[in-house]
Amino acid sequence: MDDPVLLTGAGGAVGEAILEGIGDAYEWKLMFHSPPAEEPSHEYLVGDVADDEDVAAAVEGVGAVIHLAGDPRPEAPWDSVLANNIDGTQKMYEAAVDEGVERFVYASSNHAVGAFETDRRTPEMYREEDDFLLDGSEFPRPGNLYGVSKATGEVLGRYYHDEHGIKVCNIRIGNLTRGHPPIDYERGQAMWLSYPDCAHIHECALEADYEFEIVYGISDNDRKYYSLDRAREVLGYRPQDNSAHFEGEDRVVEPDA
Numbered sequence: 001m002d003d004p005v006l007l008t009g010a011g012g013a014v015g016e017a018i019l020e021g022i023g024d025a026y027e028w029k030l031m032f033h034s035p036p037a038e039e040p041s042h043e044y045l046v047g048d049v050a051d052d053e054d055v056a057a058a059v060e061g062v063g064a065v066i067h068l069a070g071d072p073r074p075e076a077p078w079d080s081v082l083a084n085n086i087d088g089t090q091k092m093y094e095a096a097v098d099e100g101v102e103r104f105v106y107a108s109s110n111h112a113v114g115a116f117e118t119d120r121r122t123p124e125m126y127r128e129e130d131d132f133l134l135d136g137s138e139f140p141r142p143g144n145l146y147g148v149s150k151a152t153g154e155v156l157g158r159y160y161h162d163e164h165g166i167k168v169c170n171i172r173i174g175n176l177t178r179g180h181p182p183i184d185y186e187r188g189q190a191m192w193l194s195y196p197d198c199a200h201i202h203e204c205a206l207e208a209d210y211e212f213e214i215v216y217g218i219s220d221n222d223r224k225y226y227s228l229d230r231a232r233e234v235l236g237y238r239p240q241d242n243s244a245h246f247e248g249e250d251r252v253v254e255p256d257a
């Protein structure tokens with residue numbers, strides 16, 4: 001990707017992981033919701049993804065969008081996910097196709113499929129010996145309204161791809177934590193996404209050849225219940241981390257060289 005890349009939600013945790021890992025690899029245009037505390041080392045603007053003028057200014061001159069901005073709370077109320085996640089994503093897509101943007105990478109979520117985690121399947125499905133695996137071809141099954149908004153973002157991508165040809169990669173992000181996997185939280189360990197792997201999968205999504213994809217964004221955890229096959233095959237994703245390589249906060253197995 002030679003053109004500038006718009007990163008919405010740049011001030012959040014996922015944005016931080018991406019900029020730490022691949023900040024030097026691209027010409028970025030960062031979008032913040034409120035003025036950043038420190039002057040960013042990349043071009044930036046402040047705006048709301050639910051505002052047509054802000055969104056048009058954001059996509060101007062970019063070749064790709066990584067769309068992270070939104071309300072990330074699993075317990076977020078409908079009025080918030082409707083405005084920030086659904087309306088905001090639709091406006092981003094509309095502006096992107098108007099601008100002729102080539103590709104759109106969308107931060108979907110494990111919560112788009114959270115209701116697969118039924119009482120009958122859990123907690124066994126969070127364990128290494130269990131063979132239950134979602135692969136991205138399943139229909140969304142949200143367990144909360146936030147998950148509904150994330151599934152809706154995926155469907156918006158399907159529409160804008162089919163109608164306008166923009167390349168779309170939906171990454172169903174697991175549980176991003178810095179440094180080590182969540183502690184005493186089996187579900188979080190099964191869908192842990194390390195900061196380096198988060199940056200790497202987004203770089204893959206900016207570079208790979210695809211049309212419309214839904215992939216899971218987790219590290220290569222032994223416990224996983226999300227398949228990484230599609231991300232490996234289509235994006236060339238090669239995660240370096242595994243939650244099983246940690247005891248609490250301590251790494252006990254080093255990543256392969």
Ligand SMILES: NC(=O)C1=CN([C@@H]2O[C@H](COP(=O)(O)OP(=O)(O)OC[C@H]3O[C@@H](n4cnc5c(N)ncnc54)[C@H](O)[C@@H]3O)[C@@H](O)[C@H]2O)C=CC1
Nearest residue numbers: 009011012013014033048049068069070072107109173176
């Ligand atoms: N952190 C995680 O483990 C996961 C995150 N995600 C998704 O990744 C994306 C980023 O999540 P995080 O970085 O964790 O959240 P965050 O809350 O740290 O960052 C989100 C950013 O979006 C901005 N934002 C919110 N509403 C906005 C609006 N209307 N206009 C412009 N900017 C707005 C906020 O100011 C914030 O900087 C979200 O869409 C979330 O749903 C999905 C799965 C897991």
Ligand SMILES: O=C1O[C@H](COP(=O)(O)O)[C@@H](O)[C@H](O)[C@H]1O
Nearest residue numbers: 072073074109110111174175188
């Ligand atoms: O989509 C998201 O998922 C992660 C993990 O979910 P959790 O229910 O295990 O906490 C969550 O931390 C994050 O806030 C959310 O955006």
